[in-house]
Amino acid sequence: MRIxxxxxxxxxxxxxxxxxxxxxxxxxxxQLLMFTALAYSWNIIGGYAGYTHFGQVAFFGLGAYVGALLxxxxxxxxxxxxxxxxxxxxxxxxxxxxxLRLKGSFFAIGMYGLARVGENFALGFDGIxxxxxxxxLTPADLKPIYAALAVIALALIYGTHRLDNARFGLQLxxxxxxxxxxxxLGVRTxxxxxxxxxxxAAAPGAVGALYxxxxxFIDPATAFAPMTELTTIAxxxxxxxxxxxxxxxxxxxxxxxxxxxxxxxxELYLGLVGVIILGAVLFMPRGIVNAVARRRWRWSAAPRAGxxxxxxxxxxxxxxxxxxxxxxxxxxxxxxxxxxx
Amino acid sequence: xxxxxxELLVGxxxxxxxxxxxxxGLNLIFGVMRVVNFAHGEFLAIGxxxxxxxVAGAQAPYWVALIVVPAGAALAGLVLQTFVxxxxxxxxxxxxxxxxxxxxxxxxxxxxxxxxxxxxxLPGVLSGSVRVAGVDVSVARFTAFLVAIGTSLxxxxxxxxxxxxxxxxxxxxxxxLAIISGISVERVRNITFALGxxxxxxxxxxxxxxxxxxxxxxSRFLIKAFAVIIVGGMGSYPGAIAAAMLLGxxxxxxxxxxxxxxxxxxxxxxxxxxxxxxxxxxxxxxxRI
Numbered sequence: 001m002r003i004x005x006x007x008x009x010x011x012x013x014x015x016x017x018x019x020x021x022x023x024x025x026x027x028x029x030x031q032l033l034m035f036t037a038l039a040y041s042w043n044i045i046g047g048y049a050g051y052t053h054f055g056q057v058a059f060f061g062l063g064a065y066v067g068a069l070l071x072x073x074x075x076x077x078x079x080x081x082x083x084x085x086x087x088x089x090x091x092x093x094x095x096x097x098x099x100l101r102l103k104g105s106f107f108a109i110g111m112y113g114l115a116r117v118g119e120n121f122a123l124g125f126d127g128i129x130x131x132x133x134x135x136x137l138t139p140a141d142l143k144p145i146y147a148a149l150a151v152i153a154l155a156l157i158y159g160t161h162r163l164d165n166a167r168f169g170l171q172l173x174x175x176x177x178x179x180x181x182x183x184x185l186g187v188r189t190x191x192x193x194x195x196x197x198x199x200x201a202a203a204p205g206a207v208g209a210l211y212x213x214x215x216x217f218i219d220p221a222t223a224f225a226p227m228t229e230l231t232t233i234a235x236x237x238x239x240x241x242x243x244x245x246x247x248x249x250x251x252x253x254x255x256x257x258x259x260x261x262x263x264x265x266x267e268l269y270l271g272l273v274g275v276i277i278l279g280a281v282l283f284m285p286r287g288i289v290n291a292v293a294r295r296r297w298r299w300s301a302a303p304r305a306g307x308x309x310x311x312x313x314x315x316x317x318x319x320x321x322x323x324x325x326x327x328x329x330x331x332x333x334x335x336x337x338x339x340x341x
Numbered sequence: 342x343x344x345x346x347x348e349l350l351v352g353x354x355x356x357x358x359x360x361x362x363x364x365x366g367l368n369l370i371f372g373v374m375r376v377v378n379f380a381h382g383e384f385l386a387i388g389x390x391x392x393x394x395x396v397a398g399a400q401a402p403y404w405v406a407l408i409v410v411p412a413g414a415a416l417a418g419l420v421l422q423t424f425v426x427x428x429x430x431x432x433x434x435x436x437x438x439x440x441x442x443x444x445x446x447x448x449x450x451x452x453x454x455x456x457x458x459x460x461x462x463l464p465g466v467l468s469g470s471v472r473v474a475g476v477d478v479s480v481a482r483f484t485a486f487l488v489a490i491g492t493s494l495x496x497x498x499x500x501x502x503x504x505x506x507x508x509x510x511x512x513x514x515x516x517x518l519a520i521i522s523g524i525s526v527e528r529v530r531n532i533t534f535a536l537g538x539x540x541x542x543x544x545x546x547x548x549x550x551x552x553x554x555x556x557x558x559x560s561r562f563l564i565k566a567f568a569v570i571i572v573g574g575m576g577s578y579p580g581a582i583a584a585a586m587l588l589g590x591x592x593x594x595x596x597x598x599x600x601x602x603x604x605x606x607x608x609x610x611x612x613x614x615x616x617x618x619x620x621x622x623x624x625x626x627x628x629r630i
Contacts, residue, residue, distance in 0.1 A: 052438040098616045104434040105377030106567070106575065108442070110612075113564040117609045124602030176433075230446060237439060271450030277443035281436050282428060 003161040003244060007154055014150045018143050026146060030214060032255045033149040037203045038228070039235040039247035040156035045200040046233070047242035048169055049193060050176025052104065055111025056232060058118045059088040059204040060211075061223035065122060067209020068135045068218045077140055078148065081209040088205025089198045096194035103179075115224050122220035134219030137212065145214050152203055157248060164244050172196055173242065227270055231258065234277045240287025249288050349593050351476045357589025358486035359544055361493045361582045363562055364569035366540030368581045369496070371570070372513035373533040376434070379441040380421065381541050381566070382559025383448035384414045388545025389554035390452060393461045396549070403466050406546050407488075414542025415535040422534040427527075445559070452556035460553035485547035492543060493582055496536070500578060509533055565592075565605075568612040574622030584622070 014033075018026060038056065046053045063084035070080035095114070102110050122129045129135065163169035174182035175189050183189050212218040235254045240246030254276075262269050284291055367381050391413070392406040421444060429437040470477045500506040511519040512529045520526055544562075548554065565588070573584030588608050596604025615622060 046435070050433065050435055052435045054442065095613075098613050101616060104375070105371065105438055106571070108438050109377055109379070109563070109567045110571075110616075112560075113567060113609050113612075116560065116564055117606045120602050120606050124600070124606075226446075230442075233439065233442075241435070267450070267454060271447050271454075274443040274446030274450065277439055278425070278447070281432075281440045281443065282425070285432060285436050 004158070006245075007158050007161075010157075011150070011154055014154075018146065023142075026142060028255070028259060030142065030146050030149060031258075032251060033146070033153045034207050034211060035232060035235060035255060036153040036248060036251040037149065037156055037207050038232040039239075039251045040153070040160055041200045041203040042232050043160065043236050043242065043247045044163070044172075045196050047236055047240075047246070048163065048172040048176065049196045050172075050242075051100070051193070051197075052108040053111055053200070054108045054229060054233075055114040056200070056204050057224050057226070057229040058111065058115040059091065059201040060208040060228060061115065061118050061122065061220075062091060063088050063205030063208025064212040064218045064223040065129060065135075065208075066205070068137060068212040069128070070209075071137050071213065072135060077145070077209070077213040081148065081206045081213070084209035085202050085206035088201040088208075092198045092201035093194065096197040097190075100190065100193045100197060115226075115229065119220045119224035122223060129220070132219060132221075134217055134222070135212075137216045137218075139216040140213050142214070145210055149207070149210055152206060156203060157244070160247075161244050168192070168195075176242070227273075230270065230273050230277070234273050234280070236287075237277060237280045237285075238287060240289035240291075243287065243289045246287050246289040253288075345597065347474065348476050349597055350590060351474055351478060353590030353593035354586055355478065355482050355486045355589070356593060357586035358489040358493075359548060360565060360569050360589050361585035362489040362540055362544045362547070364566040364573070364581045364585055365493045365496060365578060366537035366544075367563075367566050368570050368573075368575070368578060369500075369509075369533055369540075370537040371575065372578075373509060373530055374426065376426065376437045376441065377567070378421075378426075378534075378537070379438070379445040379563070380448055380559075381537070382561075382563030383445050383452070384417065384538050384541035384559075385545040385548070385562055386554065386556060386559035387448060387452055388414055388542035389549040389552070389558060390456045390461065390545075390556070392546045392549040393463050393554060394456075396466055397461075397463055403550075406549075407543070410546045411539040411543040414545075415539040417542075418534045418538025419531060421538075422531055426534070427530070449556055449559065456556060458556060460555045462553045463549045466550040479551065481550035485551060489544065489547055490582075492540065496540070497578055497582070505529075505532060561605075565608055568608040570622075571612045572615050572622055577622065580622055 014029070017029060021029070038060065042053060042056050045051050063081075066087045067077070067080045067084040070083055071077055075083075099107060099110050099114075123131050126132075163172075171182070171187045171192055174185065174187055175193065179189055208223065212223075215222070231254060235250035236247050237250070238246075238253060239248065239250030254273075257276075258269070261272065280287070363381075363385060367377065370376070370378050370381070388410045391410055392403075395401045395406045395409070396403055421441075425440050425444060426437060429440055466481065469480045471480055471483055472478075473483060500510055508519070508524045508529050509532065511522065511524060512526055512533075516526060519529070545554075548558075552558075569581055569584045569588055572588060573580030573582070588611070591611065592604055592608055595607035598604075599607070
């Protein structure tokens, strides 16, 4: 795949759009870029490392509040977004050690709980956050925010492209396929998981702050909206978990569907996203990208994706860069509390 | 300060009984299926809303809801197991998680379409109060506690001493050995899913008279049930009952001392602390029932 060329083409299109497109097109693209960034971030921990992450909106919401409060304190929105991103990364580091001990279902529900606790805190500490009333900001110019989001989204696509071919990415895939075996092979799973978690939290933090700037308003229901979470996951799943182009395909597709439905049937939209996720899981779990590439639509018929990837990599390893993960001394006992067979 | 302590303690134990029922069902399903059913909370919420519709709307007696709703929940659980979970048995775990999460979303939004987004109460059912341990407690709450804790203990005895109960435990602990021993894993999974779902539905019926119910009730309770399971030890049924009491008391005291918002967040913080200090939970015995 010529991903770098695609990124250049996308970058060119995004650079031209503000000069030729309408305000509406720009506004739509801002949302699209936002979800693209969220989807790619989710893909790192959810697609590559295989940890079902239902709490990304916690980082998004934290970023939105950190950004809004700093802008309220007189900061420019750009450094405020940077600080928001940093706050999300620090939260990921602090929580990562505890949360990533959990496997599968429990990680999912634990992170889901984090988002709800975040919403509770935003409502409860109303001395700082104004509670349910929300924080109002002075509206900022749309185009610089658009540019910042475009840079973040393109950087994440490129980063994922690099990740897909890097040792780090392959190590994450071995964690997804069999964490105990990965550990036995010498993959330092705990450290890698926390690193992946921090990377996947960076963009949601920044995007949250940019979203607050874009809306010139934030309240707990907007910052921690389950809709944001659900739409992001549906995009990655629809496009293809753990693929380079999947999140982009899913983001474009669902953003269009979103635009068509959300304005007309807001009460049906969320339920419909649920149906889309369910349909994708049952009938097309490998996502559009994989379905197009391999014409394989079912899990049962296909070998385990990550192992095949490794097997593919070995004969192609002319440079040795795609060799199997390093063997480190003395694998640590897995800090596993649930058997997730 | 003496009186509120006792009152809070009783309030916490009463709340804990409901958590035990809810978390017990979730833990049971987790033990056997290795999947947390995200739609579990919706079974509770829709159970509560159906109870309100039956009793306040259709003027049916409360005991009808006590029978009809758990039966309906069991059936719904069986449908979910047959058409969604079972089809994903060989897929990676992430798929079944996303599937139950999607089902949960669909159910929440269906409930909002049917019952609206607002809160619904059920006043006048099991009204009046009794004196328990020197504290006045409403009949509704006391009945809910008795039925909830009674059911939880009955299920425990069922798991300990009946043939089917032992089959469920063996599938939870060693599925391969269970198959070799001639246990039908498929049947056990169906029974477990139906039983766990019925427990969630029953919890909903019991909550309807005291708590205001709304479509979003499920997710709030699911997180608490999750905290209960982590603190009690994943897959440990008695652990879940003990932790439910403990966290019920903690939530009531925390809510009294720090306000409602921090009170409910407290459970989550306790859960995080347990994860850091003792990830197996208080009565953690690894994955067992």
